[in-house]
Amino acid sequence: xxxxxxxxxxxxxxxxxxxxxxxxxxxxxxxxxxxxxxxxxxxxxxxxxxxxxxxxxxxxxxxxxxxxxxxxxxxxxxxxxxxxxxxxxxxxxxxxx
Numbered sequence: 001x002x003x004x005x006x007x008x009x010x011x012x013x014x015x016x017x018x019x020x021x022x023x024x025x026x027x028x029x030x031x032x033x034x035x036x037x038x039x040x041x042x043x044x045x046x047x048x049x050x051x052x053x054x055x056x057x058x059x060x061x062x063x064x065x066x067x068x069x070x071x072x073x074x075x076x077x078x079x080x081x082x083x084x085x086x087x088x089x090x091x092x093x094x095x096x097x
Contacts, residue, residue, distance in 0.1 A: 034077065
């Protein structure tokens, strides 16, 4: 895959992940309803597939860790928003390169 094609694929993937997070978090913020299974699935997926999110998560979990089963909805949404911020920063960087 050439660099330009890979870069475009990366941008599309970042946008897709950001939109998925937005869908989950906006639904929670607007209606107070959280699909915990979908939110946790997305968090775990990004922890595995994105090295920057994995690094941020590792650093954060070194100081404190709450199992998903004991996490509040606000904590889960907070994790998603942190991941979204990382993805947005990466997307902005890619768009300016």
